[in-house]
Every structure is written in C-alpha cells, then in structure tokens.
Amino acid sequence: MKTKAIVTGSFDPITVGHADIIRRGAAMFDEVYVVVLNNADKTHMFTEAQRKAMAEAVADELREEGITGITVDSYSGLTADYMRAHGITTILRGVRNERDRIYEMELAAIMREFYPDCTTLLLESRPEYAELSSTDVRQAIDGGRKYAHMLTPAVARLIESMI
Numbered sequence: 001m002k003t004k005a006i007v008t009g010s011f012d013p014i015t016v017g018h019a020d021i022i023r024r025g026a027a028m029f030d031e032v033y034v035v036v037l038n039n040a041d042k043t044h045m046f047t048e049a050q051r052k053a054m055a056e057a058v059a060d061e062l063r064e065e066g067i068t069g070i071t072v073d074s075y076s077g078l079t080a081d082y083m084r085a086h087g088i089t090t091i092l093r094g095v096r097n098e099r100d101r102i103y104e105m106e107l108a109a110i111m112r113e114f115y116p117d118c119t120t121l122l123l124e125s126r127p128e129y130a131e132l133s134s135t136d137v138r139q140a141i142d143g144g145r146k147y148a149h150m151l152t153p154a155v156a157r158l159i160e161s162m163i
C-alpha cells in the first residue's frame with residue numbers, strides 16, 4: 001500500500017518554507033497531497049484559483065527536480081473529511097518557532113477529535129526559513145518591497161504577472 005500524507009495551508013502565497021516542507025514530505029511518503037484550504041472566515045490576497053496555481057507551480061518545479069507523487073488540490077471543508085475521503089491518516093505541518101509549536105499541538109488535538117486515526121507530523125522548519133511567512137510576502141508586495149527571495153522562481157514569476 002502506498003504511504004500518503006497531506007500538507008495543508010492557506011498558501012497565500014506559498015513560500016520557499018512551504019516548498020521545503022512539501023519536498024521533505026515527498027521524500028518520506030509515496031504520495032503527498034498539497035491542499036489549498038479555503039477558509040471563508042479568512043480574507044486572502046490571492047484567490048483560491050491563484051493560490052492553487054502557485055501550489056501547482058511548486059509541484060511542477062519539484063517534478064523537474066525528479067520529485068514525484070505530489071498532487072495539488074483545494075478544499076473548503078474540514079481537513080479531517082478530506083483526509084478520510086482520500087484514505088490519508090498523516091498531516092504534515094511545518095513549525096518555525098515555539099508559537100507555531102503550541103498552535104500546531106492545539107490543532108493536532110482538534111484533528112484527533114474529528115478524526116481519531118489522524119497523526120500530525122510536525123517538521124521543524126529549516127533555520128533559514130524560520131522567520132519567513134506568507135504575511136511577510138503580502139506586506140512586501142503591499143509596501144512595494146522585494147519579495148522574490150521568499151518564493152520559488154516559478155511562484156515569483158506568477159505573482160509578478162498577477163499584481
């Protein structure tokens with residue numbers, strides 16, 4: 001049986017930090033589902049279609065590196081329901097610092113309530129990405145500052161064509 005994991009996020013936009021978690025996930029699991037979550041309570045800079053297109057661009061770049069088994073999708077419901085429907089029991093989340101860790105542990109407990117078979121696997125972010133967030137990218141865009149260094153080349157190109 002193929003091993004599967006899911007990587008979820010708003011990915012508004014997807015950064016090199018996210019791409020690193022996906023790359024490392026793909027080394028551990030046969031199939032990695034990158035799922036762009038659409039949370040109606042959140043306001044996004046990029047539309048669901050744009051965020052998904054950026055995640056697809058990252059998957060294509062990884063494919064060019066020879067990394068396979070990545071599927072990109074988007075979803076508006078509960079992550080637990082998506083996981084159950086796709087036979088996935090592992091959720092991969094990146095942790096940059098203590099604040100992330102506390103938040104992710106709380107989220108993991110909630111996931112377990114909805115889906116007792118669920119295991120949350122926390123991957124430590126690489127030190128060089130520990131200060132990097134989608135919020136930083138959005139603020140740089142808004143402020144007219146440089147942002148490409150926080151993105152993979154294909155995502156930087158896509159954003160340039162979108163804004």
Ligand code: ADP
Binds near residue numbers: 012015125131
């Ligand atoms: P959410 O809105 O669910 O927090 P994000 O897109 O901000 O979605 O993040 C998705 C996941 O990626 C979270 O587990 C988050 O901790 C992780 N993450 C975000 N930025 C980084 C980074 N620079 N390095 C590693 N993991 C990260």
